[in-house]
Amino acid sequence: MSTNRTTLGDCPNCGGTITRAYLLIEYESAGQPAKFAECPNCRDVVHPSGE
Numbered sequence: 001m002s003t004n005r006t007t008l009g010d011c012p013n014c015g016g017t018i019t020r021a022y023l024l025i026e027y028e029s030a031g032q033p034a035k036f037a038e039c040p041n042c043r044d045v046v047h048p049s050g051e
């Protein structure tokens with residue numbers, strides 16, 4: 001699978017694209033990498049979906 005390094009995923013709230021520049025924290029949860037980012041569109045802290 002090829003991932004775009006500059007894109008984290010989509011905002012679950014507004015569907016906007018969240019880029020790496022908006023990444024707040026990256027951690028592992030139950031062996032799965034998880035991320036929190038601020039959506040540049042709705043300014044909410046979300047879990048980017050996608051990847």
Ligand SMILES: [Zn+2]
Pocket residue numbers: 011012013014015016039040041042043044
């Ligand atoms: Zn959003």
